[in-house]
Amino acid sequence: MPESAQTATATPPAPGSDGAADGHARSQRITRFIAANQWVLLLALTLVLGLFTGLMNERFFNSRNLISILEQSSVLGLVAAGATILIISGNFDISVGAIIGLAAVVMAIMVLAGYPEELAMLAGILVAVVCSVFNAAVSRLFQAPTFIVSLATLGIYTGISLWLTSGLIQVTPQNFNFLAGTRIGGNIPLIFLIGLVGYVAVGFLLKYTKIGRRTYAVGDNPRAAFLSGIDVSRTTVMLFAINGILVGMAAIVLISRIGSAETDTGAGLELRAIGAVVIGGVPITGGRGGVVGTFFGVLLLGVISNMLNMLRVDPFLQHIAFGGLIVVAIGVSWLRTRVGNEG
Amino acid sequence: MGDRSQGPVLSLEGISKAYPGTRALVDVSLDLHAGEVHGLIGENGAGKSTLMKILAGVVHPDQGHIVIGGVEHRRLTPGSALEFGVSTIFQDADIVRSLTVADNIFLGHEPTRGLTVVDTRQQQRVVQGLIDELGVSLDPTKLGADLTPAERQLTMIVRALRFDPAVLVLDEPTSSLGQTETEHLLGLIGRLAHQGLGIIYISHYLEEVLHVADRVTVLKDGQHVATRPVDGITPDDLVRLMVGRDASAFFVKEPVDIGEVMMRAEGFTGPGIEEPASFEVRRGEVLGFGGLVGAGRTELMELIFGVRKASSGTLYIDGETHRPSSPREAVAAGLSLVTEDRGGSGLLPDRSVRENIASAWNELRGLLVRGERQMSEGIVDRLGVVTPSVEQEVSRLSGGNQQKVVIGRWLAVDAKVYLLDEPTKGVDVGAKHDIYGLISDLLKQGRAVVIVSSDLPELLSISDRIAIMRHGRIVDTVPAADATEQSLMRRFLGVTDA
Numbered sequence: 001m002p003e004s005a006q007t008a009t010a011t012p013p014a015p016g017s018d019g020a021a022d023g024h025a026r027s028q029r030i031t032r033f034i035a036a037n038q039w040v041l042l043l044a045l046t047l048v049l050g051l052f053t054g055l056m057n058e059r060f061f062n063s064r065n066l067i068s069i070l071e072q073s074s075v076l077g078l079v080a081a082g083a084t085i086l087i088i089s090g091n092f093d094i095s096v097g098a099i100i101g102l103a104a105v106v107m108a109i110m111v112l113a114g115y116p117e118e119l120a121m122l123a124g125i126l127v128a129v130v131c132s133v134f135n136a137a138v139s140r141l142f143q144a145p146t147f148i149v150s151l152a153t154l155g156i157y158t159g160i161s162l163w164l165t166s167g168l169i170q171v172t173p174q175n176f177n178f179l180a181g182t183r184i185g186g187n188i189p190l191i192f193l194i195g196l197v198g199y200v201a202v203g204f205l206l207k208y209t210k211i212g213r214r215t216y217a218v219g220d221n222p223r224a225a226f227l228s229g230i231d232v233s234r235t236t237v238m239l240f241a242i243n244g245i246l247v248g249m250a251a252i253v254l255i256s257r258i259g260s261a262e263t264d265t266g267a268g269l270e271l272r273a274i275g276a277v278v279i280g281g282v283p284i285t286g287g288r289g290g291v292v293g294t295f296f297g298v299l300l301l302g303v304i305s306n307m308l309n310m311l312r313v314d315p316f317l318q319h320i321a322f323g324g325l326i327v328v329a330i331g332v333s334w335l336r337t338r339v340g341n342e343g
Numbered sequence: 344m345g346d347r348s349q350g351p352v353l354s355l356e357g358i359s360k361a362y363p364g365t366r367a368l369v370d371v372s373l374d375l376h377a378g379e380v381h382g383l384i385g386e387n388g389a390g391k392s393t394l395m396k397i398l399a400g401v402v403h404p405d406q407g408h409i410v411i412g413g414v415e416h417r418r419l420t421p422g423s424a425l426e427f428g429v430s431t432i433f434q435d436a437d438i439v440r441s442l443t444v445a446d447n448i449f450l451g452h453e454p455t456r457g458l459t460v461v462d463t464r465q466q467q468r469v470v471q472g473l474i475d476e477l478g479v480s481l482d483p484t485k486l487g488a489d490l491t492p493a494e495r496q497l498t499m500i501v502r503a504l505r506f507d508p509a510v511l512v513l514d515e516p517t518s519s520l521g522q523t524e525t526e527h528l529l530g531l532i533g534r535l536a537h538q539g540l541g542i543i544y545i546s547h548y549l550e551e552v553l554h555v556a557d558r559v560t561v562l563k564d565g566q567h568v569a570t571r572p573v574d575g576i577t578p579d580d581l582v583r584l585m586v587g588r589d590a591s592a593f594f595v596k597e598p599v600d601i602g603e604v605m606m607r608a609e610g611f612t613g614p615g616i617e618e619p620a621s622f623e624v625r626r627g628e629v630l631g632f633g634g635l636v637g638a639g640r641t642e643l644m645e646l647i648f649g650v651r652k653a654s655s656g657t658l659y660i661d662g663e664t665h666r667p668s669s670p671r672e673a674v675a676a677g678l679s680l681v682t683e684d685r686g687g688s689g690l691l692p693d694r695s696v697r698e699n700i701a702s703a704w705n706e707l708r709g710l711l712v713r714g715e716r717q718m719s720e721g722i723v724d725r726l727g728v729v730t731p732s733v734e735q736e737v738s739r740l741s742g743g744n745q746q747k748v749v750i751g752r753w754l755a756v757d758a759k760v761y762l763l764d765e766p767t768k769g770v771d772v773g774a775k776h777d778i779y780g781l782i783s784d785l786l787k788q789g790r791a792v793v794i795v796s797s798d799l800p801e802l803l804s805i806s807d808r809i810a811i812m813r814h815g816r817i818v819d820t821v822p823a824a825d826a827t828e829q830s831l832m833r834r835f836l837g838v839t840d841a
Contacts (some may be wrong), residue, residue, distance in 0.1 A: 208712055210705050217702050220691040227688055228702040229674035287693045
């Protein structure tokens with residue numbers, strides 16, 4: 001029988017030598033440790049970067065600078081807490097930046113028109129909830145991914161706030177700024193605590209409530225969730241409503257910090273929030289992860305942002321740094337699922 | 344009969360293939376001569392499709408080799424299979440709906456003018472030539488979307504022939520064809536064989552196989568049972584060869600009092616169920632559903648459970664009337680469904696055993712999750728799930744233990760009726776035994792069980808009555824005690840003359 005060329009190429013690859021298998025097992029243990037304890041790594045990285053920045057520029061350790069990092073982290077923290085729920089459930093809301101702009105503009109216009117601040121804040125949250133829920137509703141109605149739907153509504157929300165303001169900046173009166181001005185115990189900014197409340201609420205929701213169980217189930221295997229009796233549409237709408245509340249709160253904190261509102265007030269926050277969540281260890285495919293990772297992801301982004309400013313890195317280059325960081329985080333996320341599959 | 348003088352055009356020698364939990368093929372040998380039509384038959388899961396995938400180069404055998412035209416190959420790839428002259432037409436032949444017949448035939452191998460422009464006219468000329476040669480009627484310019492099932496099948500055959508194969512493998516080519524179309528196709532197959540092509544013909548329709556084939560090979564449980572010339576063989580002979588599996592883990596029926604009607608399904612129609620389907624199951628009773636793959640058993644379960652929208656149908660469960668339009672409502676009514684596709688629609692793979700067991704249980708309770716751990720540990724103990732703890736990720740368990748977890752989900756909510764679709768598929772013998780034991784317990788507690796199974800000994804030993812489905816209809820319901828594997832298989836296949 002003639003010897004076929006295919007016989008040689010078709011021979012299965014020689015079984016891996018034992019030495020290679022050993023090394024493989026070790027690297028697997030290491031990656032698995034990273035997978036399980038990502039937040040420890042993030043904390044360590046944050047501290048190392050902080051220390052490095054402090055050595056280069058001692059103003060970093062200035063208490064005013066540290067407080068400002070916390071303040072900056074509070075807006076992103078609220079948005080990222082909402083994004084954590086959504087991404088775990090297998091959803092994305094790309095329109096949150098636009099929603100913050102719209103909510104902020106509405107609040108500013110109301111305050112300027114003489115409405116009480118409390119009413120304006122309530123309206124701001126309501127606007128955010130309605131916008132976020134609209135994304136979910138359209139997605140479920142037309143069976144389209146929320147990522148794409150929110151990409152479309154981003155334009156709608158931006159357009160509405162441009163139309164409301166004619167593109168002009170709305171400066172809020174001084175007294176709207178009390179939130180940002182308040183310090184608890186002399187040092188801790190109130191808005192940082194508001195941010196913390198957001199994390200705690202999301203953490204509690206995910207861990208101790210039926211809504212949390214549904215979030216993971218829908219993100220992990222929507223079909224199995226559906227067959228378990230979970231109403232996937234209702235769950236999605238509810239999660240986007242919760243996201244809306246957090247985004248509305250973020251808009252309030254933001255407007256009180258900067259004292260004015262315009263259409264692109266929240267621009268770019270959506271990507272930073274998604275980045276923080278992914279850096280925190282939620283896989284982009286959903287179904288796993290938690291809010292603790294997000295907390296440290298936000299903190300790391302805050303420190304890096306501050307560091308780049310302190311080291312006088314060209315602001316244009318900062319974009320590259322953040323983008324690159326998220327790419328790395330996606331790589332880590334891929335590594336995690338790979339480790340999981342090999343398990 | 345084929346030309347034997349030159350030796351077989353294709354032989355499979357000692358082919359084995361195992362998947363986790365099942366041995367799909369065990370030391371199977373088969374040969375095919377030029378000009379021969381070789382029928383390949385067997386029950387669901389007998390290994391026909393694995394064999395075909397190996398020939399198509401989609402699946403690689405663990406052992407054995409494939410000899411094509413005297414050249415030995417350890418395994419094929421889709422490309423090399425075509426190159427060596429083996430063309431395979433799968434059952435659900437994928438036609439691109441937006442392309443013409445000619446485009447579909449040339450898909451991936453388009454003749455081009457210059458670098459990129461597809462030479463449509465040349466395509467059509469070549470295709471028309473092939474069509475004329477075959478003596479069939481097919482318009483090369485017709486769009487894929489407008490083709491009848493018979494035309495789709497013809498398109499795939501022409502596409503396969505364009506590679507000038509020595510061997511053609513056909514999988515259930517007539518399953519969606521009418522009587523006349525089937526006769527035309529069988530005629531065409533006969534002519535192709537006459538021209539010297541070796542043809543492997545896989546089908547559930549025994550009469551067809553006996554009509555068109557020269558020899559027929561029967562597979563059972565992945566093993567070669569017999570290869571016979573068709574002369575003098577009857578469909579009954581074939582059925583006898585196909586069944587009679589020895590099951591290592593039998594279901595031992597314990598006497599249980601069968602009580603009043605627990606669930607009655609009345610007049611269910613919907614996608615895949617053409618004729619109103621009605622059946623009932625009593626407390627302490629197992630109603631089995633038998634039939635071939637594609638007979639509509641899974642579809643019927645999904646209609647009842649509200650997974651698919653039923654166009655009509657009413658459920659009576661424990662004296663109450665329900666029309667579940669979603670699984671959520673079905674669960675609330677006391678129904679449960681264990682699907683056939685454990686990974687795709689049963690498990691939450693990345694979540695813990697605890698969360699998997701509690702996913703339906705939580706839905707029937709308040710906002711705050713309490714007592715989940717204790718509850719799930721109770722279920723794990725009751726079912727004997729082998730896991731280090733309930734916190735273990737469910738994807739790390741074995742298939743049998745995963746299946747127990749999926750069933751445990753419904754024990755947690757104490758369902759009244761259990762719809763189990765192939766509950767022991769891909770499960771090891773030990774877990775199978777445990778699942779049978781669990782079903783016994785459920786019956787003693789007065790629950791009702793509906794089980795879909797393609798494993799005939801299992802179906803016979805576990806069921807009190809067996810509903811037989813064929814082509815989306817319940818054709819009959821028989822007491823299991825009166826049925827045999829052969830009588831069932833005959834009914835599944837529609838072999839009329841016993």
